[in-house]
Amino acid sequence: MKKLIVALLGMLSIPLAVARPAATPALPVTAREQLNATLWLQRATEYELATLQVYRLATERLTTVIAAPGSAATEQWGVAATQFATLPTAIVVDLDETVLDNTYYQARQLLQGREYDEASWQAWMQEAAATAIPGAVEFLRLAAAAGHRIFYVTNRLCQRLESSPDDPCPARTATLRNLRVLGLPNLDDPESLMLRGERPQWSSSDKSVRRSAIAERYRIVALVGDDLRDFVDRSVFESRRGELTHLFGTRWFLLPNPIYGSWERELTSGACAPSMSAADCGAQTLKRKYQQLKPQPGVRPTP
Numbered sequence: 640m641k642k643l644i645v646a647l648l649g650m651l652s653i654p655l656a657v658a659r660p661a662a663t664p665a666l667p668v669t670a671r672e673q674l675n676a677t678l679w680l681q682r683a684t685e686y687e688l689a690t691l692q693v694y695r696l697a698t699e700r701l702t703t704v705i706a707a708p709g710s711a712a713t714e715q716w717g718v719a720a721t722q723f724a725t726l727p728t729a730i731v732v733d734l735d736e737t738v739l740d741n742t743y744y745q746a747r748q749l750l751q752g753r754e755y756d757e758a759s760w761q762a763w764m765q766e767a768a769a770t771a772i773p774g775a776v777e778f779l780r781l782a783a784a785a786g787h788r789i790f791y792v793t794n795r796l797c798q799r800l801e802s803s804p805d806d807p808c809p810a811r812t813a814t815l816r817n818l819r820v821l822g823l824p825n826l827d828d829p830e831s832l833m834l835r836g837e838r839p840q841w842s843s844s845d846k847s848v849r850r851s852a853i854a855e856r857y858r859i860v861a862l863v864g865d866d867l868r869d870f871v872d873r874s875v876f877e878s879r880r881g882e883l884t885h886l887f888g889t890r891w892f893l894l895p896n897p898i899y900g901s902w903e904r905e906l907t908s909g910a911c912a913p914s915m916s917a918a919d920c921g922a923q924t925l926k927r928k929y930q931q932l933k934p935q936p937g938v939r940p941t942p
């Protein structure tokens with residue numbers, strides 16, 4: 640077969656050197672690993688259809704479950720129904736990979752052989768160039784028009800940047816600019832956007848504290864996100880799985896995200912020691928992921 644290929648290339652006057660694959664760039668293992676996930680979000684029609692499907696379901700629920708009594712937020716479940724009757728309704732949405740598509744950033748990092756880091760992420764946010772996840776703008780505009788207040792609760796980090804010394808929260812400024820360009824509703828009130836670290840009590844990536852703050856003045860009727868923590872803490876979900884699962888597709892609407900999230904951090908937690916080099920950390924992370932694959936019960940994996 641090899642001889643045949645060489646002969647065919649000779650007939651086509653293609654030098655053998657051109658026929659060989661280019662050398663693999665020296666990319667970090669974890670970044671290289673994200674290639675398929677990033678391509679799926681950017682290129683797979685299936686992803687676009689999946690997000691449209693989620694937002695179509697949420698739109699249908701606007702006039703039924705979402706408008707019905709009760710709360711979507713576990714933080715609000717102890718409140719009496721009579722107290723709810725006086726509260727306006729709110730829908731709480733995450734931003735990244737829920738409303739905003741950041742895959743240009745992911746692709747940029749991959750093409751440069753770099754992994755995620757806070758500095759490059761902050762620089763990307765300042766560009767305010769994220770596009771909209773299919774279906775998100777239409778759903779949120781309909782929800783706002785139906786009288787629900789929209790809260791954007793994001794783990795984008797509010798911190799001072801050397802490039803904007805006079806702005807206490809450049810991530811907020813840039814994110815608002817991005818959301819306005821995309822035509823999202825309820826942006827005139829500064830309280831609509833809640834970033835991580837914007838207030839001392841909001842320093843955690845756990846969004847429960849921020850949902851509780853909203854719950855003081857609104858009845859939260861729906862949650863939308865791409866990470867379990869956009870709805871409830873992971874450990875809470877595991878301990879109350881039977882009670883909470885039915886909320887997905889009724890009051891909780893979950894977008895797919897295979898690139899990153901607390902699901903991945905949970906699998907690889909503790910794989911890297913603080914003293915490790917980036918390369919060693921990448922190798923250990925990858926090793927940990929292989930260890931997390933589920934072998935078929937009763938079948939010994941091939942060494």
Ligand SMILES: [Mg+2]
Pocket residue numbers: 733734735736737864865866
């Ligand atoms: Mg997200």
